Amino acid sequence: MIRKxxxxxxxxxxxxxxxxxxxxxxxxxxxxxxxxxALVDGDAELARxxxxxxxxxxxxxxxxxxLCLLILAKRQPLGSDLRFITLALKMVTDxxxxxxxxxxxxxxxxxxxxxPRFDSFADITRMAExxxxxxxxxxxxxxxxxxxxxxxxxxxxxxxxxLYHHVFRQILAQMLADPSxxxxxxxxxxxxKVxxxxxxHGTNLAEAVVFMVNGTDIRHQGKLDxx
Amino acid sequence: MIRKxxxxxxxxxxxxxxxxxxxxxxxxxxxxxxxxxALVDGDAELARxxxxxxxxxxxxxxxxxxLCLLILAKRQPLGSDLRFITLALKMVTDxxxxxxxxxxxxxxxxxxxxxPRFDSFADITRMAExxxxxxxxxxxxxxxxxxxxxxxxxxxxxxxxxLYHHVFRQILAQMLADPSxxxxxxxxxxxxKVxxxxxxHGTNLAEAVVFMVNGTDIRHQGKLDxx
Numbered sequence: 164m165i166r167k168x169x170x171x172x173x174x175x176x177x178x179x180x181x182x183x184x185x186x187x188x189x190x191x192x193x194x195x196x197x198x199x200x201a202l203v204d205g206d207a208e209l210a211r212x213x214x215x216x217x218x219x220x221x222x223x224x225x226x227x228x229x230l231c232l233l234i235l236a237k238r239q240p241l242g243s244d245l246r247f248i249t250l251a252l253k254m255v256t257d258x259x260x261x262x263x264x265x266x267x268x269x270x271x272x273x274x275x276x277x278x279p280r281f282d283s284f285a286d287i288t289r290m291a292e293x294x295x296x297x298x299x300x301x302x303x304x305x306x307x308x309x310x311x312x313x314x315x316x317x318x319x320x321x322x323x324x325x326l327y328h329h330v331f332r333q334i335l336a337q338m339l340a341d342p343s344x345x346x347x348x349x350x351x352x353x354x355x356k357v358x359x360x361x362x363x364h365g366t367n368l369a370e371a372v373v374f375m376v377n378g379t380d381i382r383h384q385g386k387l388d389x390x
Numbered sequence: 391m392i393r394k395x396x397x398x399x400x401x402x403x404x405x406x407x408x409x410x411x412x413x414x415x416x417x418x419x420x421x422x423x424x425x426x427x428a429l430v431d432g433d434a435e436l437a438r439x440x441x442x443x444x445x446x447x448x449x450x451x452x453x454x455x456x457l458c459l460l461i462l463a464k465r466q467p468l469g470s471d472l473r474f475i476t477l478a479l480k481m482v483t484d485x486x487x488x489x490x491x492x493x494x495x496x497x498x499x500x501x502x503x504x505x506p507r508f509d510s511f512a513d514i515t516r517m518a519e520x521x522x523x524x525x526x527x528x529x530x531x532x533x534x535x536x537x538x539x540x541x542x543x544x545x546x547x548x549x550x551x552x553l554y555h556h557v558f559r560q561i562l563a564q565m566l567a568d569p570s571x572x573x574x575x576x577x578x579x580x581x582x583k584v585x586x587x588x589x590x591h592g593t594n595l596a597e598a599v600v601f602m603v604n605g606t607d608i609r610h611q612g613k614l615d616x617x
């Protein structure tokens with residue numbers, strides 16, 4: 164399908180969709196960073212303020228869904244535009260879940276705000292940085308339709324998994340050395356697990372981009388000629 | 391939008407989509423049941439066979455996505471049909487993730503297949519039953535467009551959360567009484583957490599159905615008149 168470049172309203176709608184997704188991604192990235200800072204600094208107040216942001220993310224999800232439906236209904240796009248919009252629908256779901264996961268970290272940060280720190284906090288901060296970058300780069304790849312950039316995101320997931328296993332071993336050792344740390348240790352371990360899951364969502368986002376770009380290639384090879 | 395009832399091919403495509411989603415849901419429900427049976431019975435072989443099913447789920451996801459795209463492109467549906475298909479796209483994502491989570495339980499089942507059982511296995515079996523029913527009923531509500539049935543799913547999530555907290559306390563007590571159980575205990579706790587997350591996906595599925603039905607109502611009230 165060749166888009167009519169004279170149709171400025173349609174272009175504006177697609178641009179609005181891209182911007183909405185970038186805004187949503189920026190918001191959840193900020194939530195990840197704040198949630199882990201709240202954990203590491205033992206800052207329950209920051210955790211509570213970060214939880215409040217989630218309402219905005221949920222609203223953005225609903226608005227973006229509606230925008231996608233509106234474009235589908237009004238414009239009835241085909242080919243790569245159709246693929247872009249249907250993947251946008253899936254991606255906002257991933258972004259919304261990432262917001263929920265950041266809330267999850269905030270809740271653990273509140274539980275853990277009193278009491279001793281864990282040796283693993285440095286690695287957890289590192290995990291948060293990687294998870295956040297995975298989301299940033301996947302969304303960046305999505306709005307540019309850049310499969311190579313998406314592939315780089317996929318490569319980082321292993322790094323995150325390795326860090327998770329390292330943190331797991333570290334916390335286990337601390338718990339075995341001092342069983343009074345078991346309950347708190349499980350909470351710290353679950354934060355690491357949540358960051359690994361955020362990385363999985365980053366992977367999902369990146370895979371969606373690769374599929375979007377490759378899907379277009381397949382279409383060009385005639386596989387979806389019936390569309 | 392009033393569907394032309396003479397268009398049998400279109401009806402057949404929508405029916406095919408419903409059946410594909412039912413098949414995918416049935417497959418992941420089976421995976422949940424088997425993964426927990428493998429854990430409780432210490433049956434590593436059953437866990438390995440269950441992991442193999444996940445490839446089928448991934449394939450079903452891709453095929454269902456393609457079917458949705460095909461219907462959108464060929465039929466350019468509006469109103470409730472458009473909403474149905476765009477939500478189908480989101481729901482297959484949830485179902486695919488549930489399959490991944492069942493694989494996660496299988497991996498823990500293999501780790502735990504040798505060694506002592508935990509007191510919590512009865513509650514974990516109960517959690518699996520609830521999580522599985524939530525998925526079944528949410529999908530059932532989806533194909534029937536039944537918001538009341540979807541609401542019932544939402545009500546069950548609290549029950550699952552309570553059971554999770556009970557299991558968490560129980561395992562913590564066992565670990566504190568016998569620190570040699572800490573590592574295995576964390577694995578059992580993570581299975582309970584995974585079942586809680588499957589429940590969250592059931593909740594997402596059910597919320598999507600409520601949105602689909604209510605969205606239709608909103609549209610009738612003129613909010614989406616621009617479509």
